Amino acid sequence: MQSGQFLYQRVIEVINDMISQQVLKPGEKLPSLRKLAMQLSVSIPTVKQAYYHLEGQGRIYSKEKSGYFLSDAEQNALPRRCQLPINPTEVNKQSLIEQVYEGIHAPHQAKFGIANPVTAMSDEAVLAKLMRSTLKQAGEQILQYGAMDGLMELKQQIVQRYLRMGLSVSLDDIVITNGAQEALAIALQCVTQPGDVVAIESPCYFGIIELIENLGLRALEIPVCPDDGLWLEDLAKALTQHDVKACVCSTSINNPIGSAMPENRRQSLLKMLVERDVILIEDDVNGDLHFTKHRAKPAQFHAKPGQVITCDSFSKTAAPSYRIGWMLAPGYVQRARRFKRALSCSSSLINQWVLAEYLASGAYDRHIKKLRLRLQENKQKMLCCIRRYFPEQTRISDPRGGCVVWVELEPQFDGGKLFNRAIAEGISLAPGQLFSASERFQNCIRLSYGQPWHEIHEVSLKRLGELITMMMSDESEP
Ligand SMILES: Cc1ncc(COP(=O)(O)O)c(C=O)c1O
Structure with missing residues (x-):
């Protein structure tokens, strides 16, 4: 073992050797934690740490009750890096x-x-049961308009989830929306005027492209690296050349490429944007669907009020039909509420209620x-x-x-x-x-x-x- 090397790194080296000598081939099962720990005379937690590390890099993956397997992705050629465009573009994709x-x-x-x-893997039985009990409990109340910025119980659950990630959030900074799409629409309206330039990922979720077109904005496409999210070098160059008002970016998992921005790059992204007064609108809808041990912390975690608007929803994890999302918008809440009121008044009360119960019961996390x-x-x-x-x-x-x-x-x-x-x-x-x-x-x-x-x-x-x-x-x- 090299000096200064942690024990788990030695385990990784052993696994790398097994891969290079083809003792372990793509798709094959890795030795169990216990077996490898015994063979290498290290503890089970040390092997576990090595496996988590490799899993985080996407090199191995775990299967419920079956153990760890070597990713087939070992052999993939990744998509090529595309070019930074010279100018922003008017959008005509509708x-x-x-x-x-x-x-x-x-x-x-x-x-x-x-x-x-x-x-x-839908959780329809649990959600249906909660829907029935909520209807019974709430009675006639459920037929009323809910609070414009959302049901307090749901907002409390969302705050608790952020707290568990280490992010202290005020209830007042959350506005419940009709899915992440409405959150993104409101966020863009809060920080831009028609004609403004917005930096987006390239490739980018088409709902954002459609919003940019509808709001009369112009898009500046910043290439995305298949591993780590936005190419920050390209973004830095684009920011020196254009007057960019906002940057819409998935800080966790990008759709469609599936890249994940590591924590240090998220911090660099934010620093770069803050220096140029560009607001980050982070799309975090896939944040809970990470394949790594830990969920990525939103960039909001590192920001001061007014620098980041976080948009998220339960569409990718619980029920897209409920159309329940939210925005976390410190510094923009008054404006966001005005847009929300003008657009849709409030979001479905019964669906918010069911989701609040779902989160509180722990069933959401299990699911x-x-x-x-x-x-x-x-x-x-x-x-x-x-x-x-x-x-x-x-x-x-x-x-x-x-x-x-x-x-x-x-x-x-x-x-x-x-x-x-x-x-x-x-x-x-x-x-x-x-x-x-x-x-x-x-x-x-x-x-x-x-x-x-x-x-x-x-x-x-x-x-x-x-x-x-x-x-x-x-x-x-x-
Ligand atoms: C990356 C991304 N952002 C936002 C949305 C919109 O989410 P919602 O269905 O909650 O409006 C989607 C939906 O496909 C998405 O993939």
């Missing part, structure tokens, strides 16, 4: 978004187009723990199928959480055409262009593993691989 939205929401045998992780494991298993299955059935040159992201994987095909490939062909065969997917405010990512697609995994999913991925290969050979013909 008609494409509308078409794709209709396409992916129609019934299909394999729904790879919708990022709805809850379907992978997301299981959901995360299920999603991790599904991710491995999907990556395996993509590698098996898609052309060799395919590049795949290695999601650190959430429920989607980003697939990059040859530069001339048309993801839009594939979308139409696949839809015609009952397979939905999201074409890459949807995730750019301009015309990027034509050769990319996003696939969701947020669903119960059946044989039909493997069959459908095989078919997608065939379609891609066919399309590529059609295009290469003179």
Whole structure:
């Protein structure tokens, strides 16, 4: 052992040796904690620490009651870094978004187009029971308008969750919204005027692109690294060249690429934005769906009032149909309340009530723990199928959480055409262009593993691989 090296690092070295000597191959089970601890004469917690570390890097993953496995992602070629654009762009994506939205929401045998992780393991029985008991308890009260900024009991639960992460939050700084989408819309309206430039991730969740278009803003696309979130070097350059008002960014897990911004980069991001008076609007909807041991702390954790607005919801973890989200907006609450009142008055009281009970009972935490494991298993299955059935040159992201994987095909490939062909065969997917405010990512697609995994999913991925290969050979013909 090298001097200054911790014991767990020695364990990691041993595992690295096993991988390089192919004693351990992608997808195979690692030795149990007890066995490795005995073999290396270290304690079980030391091996556990090494496994957590490797899990955090996405190199291994755990399966409920089965132990740890070597990620298949070891062999993935990651998507390439795209270029920082010279200028911000006016956005004109609404008609494409509308078409794709209709396409992916129609019934299909394999729904790879919708990022709805809850379907992978929904907690419907528990939520239904809570709904019945809430209706009984609340009686006629439940039919009234709720408080404009949200149900106190739910806000208290949210505050407690932040407290457990180490973030002390005032109840008054929270406004309950209709999903994270409304929170993002209000946040953008709080800090921008039509015509302003907003820095966004590239690729970026298309709901944000649509909002930017609707609010008459301009988008500046900052490339996202498949591992660590926004390329901060690119953002720094963009901030010196343009008058950027706000930066919308997933500080935990990006949709569609699945990258996760490490804590030190989140701090650097904030510092960079604060120096230039740019407000960070952080989209944290996938924060609870991390595949690492700990949940990432929101950037709000490091901020002073007025620097960050955090947007989040229960859509990815409990029930998207409830349409309950929130914003944590120190310094902007008065403005946020005005927008909320003008937009929708208040959010569904019964749904807030049920969620408050769900969180208070501990059932939510039990559920997301299981959901995360299920999603991790599904991710491995999907990556395996993509590698098996898609052309060799395919590049795949290695999601650190959430429920989607980003697939990059040859530069001339048309993801839009594939979308139409696949839809015609009952397979939905999201074409890459949807995730750019301009015309990027034509050769990319996003696939969701947020669903119960059946044989039909493997069959459908095989078919997608065939379609891609066919399309590529059609295009290469003179
Ligand atoms: C990254 C991201 N942000 C925000 C939203 C909107 O969430 P909600 O359904 O809570 O409005 C979504 C939904 O797909 C999302 O993927």
